[in-house]
Amino acid sequence: MSGVVVVGGGLAAGTAVTVLRENGYAGPVVLVAAEDHLPYERPPLSKGYLLGDDPIDVVYLHDRAWYAEHGVELRLGEPATAVDRAAGVVRTAAGELPYDRLVLATGAVPRRLRVADESGRPVSYLRTIEDARRLRAALAGAPRVAIVGGGWIGLEVAAAARAAGAQVTVHEAAALPLLAVLGPEVARVFADVHRAHGVDLRLGSAVSPADLRGADHVVVGVGAVPQTALAAAAGLPVDDGVLVDAHLRTADPAVFAIGDVANVDHPVLGRRVRVEHWQTAIDHGTAVGRTLAGDATAMTAQPYFYTDQYDLGMEYVGSPGLAGYDRVVVRGDTREPRFTAFWLRAGTVVAGMHVNDWDAIDPIRALVGQAVDAERLADAGAELGALADEVAAG
Numbered sequence: 541m542s543g544v545v546v547v548g549g550g551l552a553a554g555t556a557v558t559v560l561r562e563n564g565y566a567g568p569v570v571l572v573a574a575e576d577h578l579p580y581e582r583p584p585l586s587k588g589y590l591l592g593d594d595p596i597d598v599v600y601l602h603d604r605a606w607y608a609e610h611g612v613e614l615r616l617g618e619p620a621t622a623v624d625r626a627a628g629v630v631r632t633a634a635g636e637l638p639y640d641r642l643v644l645a646t647g648a649v650p651r652r653l654r655v656a657d658e659s660g661r662p663v664s665y666l667r668t669i670e671d672a673r674r675l676r677a678a679l680a681g682a683p684r685v686a687i688v689g690g691g692w693i694g695l696e697v698a699a700a701a702r703a704a705g706a707q708v709t710v711h712e713a714a715a716l717p718l719l720a721v722l723g724p725e726v727a728r729v730f731a732d733v734h735r736a737h738g739v740d741l742r743l744g745s746a747v748s749p750a751d752l753r754g755a756d757h758v759v760v761g762v763g764a765v766p767q768t769a770l771a772a773a774a775g776l777p778v779d780d781g782v783l784v785d786a787h788l789r790t791a792d793p794a795v796f797a798i799g800d801v802a803n804v805d806h807p808v809l810g811r812r813v814r815v816e817h818w819q820t821a822i823d824h825g826t827a828v829g830r831t832l833a834g835d836a837t838a839m840t841a842q843p844y845f846y847t848d849q850y851d852l853g854m855e856y857v858g859s860p861g862l863a864g865y866d867r868v869v870v871r872g873d874t875r876e877p878r879f880t881a882f883w884l885r886a887g888t889v890v891a892g893m894h895v896n897d898w899d900a901i902d903p904i905r906a907l908v909g910q911a912v913d914a915e916r917l918a919d920a921g922a923e924l925g926a927l928a929d930e931v932a933a934g
């Protein structure tokens with residue numbers, strides 16, 4: 541019996557092997573990871589660990605003993621070099637690993653930026669434990685930090701660099717940070733928060749070599765590229781990620797793909813989506829773990845993510861997609877900041893978020909995907925929980 545081989549050492553892979561065992565899968569399980577670390581999650585690398593508040597240990601899903609106790613064989617620091625689907629084996633430098641079912645959880649890597657790489661300045665990208673260690677050390681000794689990219693990682697690093705006492709400049713080509721995700725109404729809040737903390741935001745033009753000349757350290761956060769090479773070389777369909785169905789199955793029924801690398805035909809959203817977020821890695825790992833343990837589980841959850849920057853915590857649910865939205869409803873005070881925001885398209889909530897209003901997340905989850913009365917949603921006097929209950933009751 542050859543069992544399940546999981547390729548990857550991140551949150552998706554680690555969740556998959558955990559859920560396989562939790563759901564009673566009794567066959568062999570092997571986890572093959574390129575990085576020489578126990579499976580780990582990445583959010584603390586740009587938050588608690590980078591700020592110096594948390595030790596690195598917070599990132600690991602389990603200690604080493606857990607894998608031994610649960611019969612999960614770890615092949616760490618041993619990248620999978622090929623998948624031979626006809627023979628049903630994964631190849632590594634150490635040999636061949638046979639599988640009945642294969643899970644690809646190879647994640648994504650930072651997109652490189654030439655203007656930074658050729659700047660002559662020390663440059664950081666942030667993805668791995670080693671990247672975070674180097675960046676944390678660099679921030680401690682860099683008075684002037686230039687960050688390229690006003691996305692989630694760039695802004696979280698900006699907050700950590702300010703906490704370390706650096707003079708921080710963020711270069712973002714769009715007119716506002718996070719503009720493509722949040723739209724102008726809410727992206728402005730993030731711009732204001734960073735300016736209030738002394739970050740110099742340079743918006744609306746691509747970064748030039750001259751912009752980076754004065755920096756002691758450059759950090760690049762301009763997106764990530766899914767690691768599809770293994771799947772593509774094995775002849776599996778790839779298009780911005782490995783293409784999978786709602787059960788996370790590739791064109792080969794014995795091969796699955798999960799997490800950042802998976803481009804899913806999402807049954808609730810009604811379109812393909814590739815999501816690079818923590819909760820999605822957990823949801824995919826959970827769904828595939830259950831499916832392979834015998835309980836076929838589709839990926840139906842709406843995308844969810846969170847961020848922490850300074851004293852701003854936020855959670856976001858949904859995915860407006862390319863069709864976008866035609867109305868934004870903001871409830872609460874965006875200057876405090878403590879508020880909720882909803883994005884609607886043709887009367888349906890396509891996304892919702894809160895900033896520093898943690899009780900709101902359950903009603904937000906209940907409202908996303910539902911048709912609502914936008915005027916009532918906009919009415920500050922109408923309680924959010926009651927609106928969610930009404931929608932649930934039909």
Ligand SMILES: Cc1cc2nc3c(=O)[nH]c(=O)nc-3n(C[C@H](O)[C@H](O)[C@H](O)COP(=O)(O)OP(=O)(O)OC[C@H]3O[C@@H](n4cnc5c(N)ncnc54)[C@H](O)[C@@H]3O)c2cc1C
Nearest residue numbers: 548549550551552574582583620647799800816817818845
């Ligand atoms: C610094 C940082 C902060 C983040 N913060 C947040 C946050 O606050 N909120 C949020 O929602 N999301 C956040 N994310 C995103 C989140 O971490 C990712 O969505 C998540 O890591 C995806 O998990 P994954 O297992 O799919 O991929 P990954 O974590 O990328 O893991 C994939 C692993 O597969 C390995 N691998 C690749 N190829 C092979 C091979 N051929 N053989 C063996 N192994 C291979 C890689 O080395 C890697 O270790 C953050 C990401 C980063 C980098």
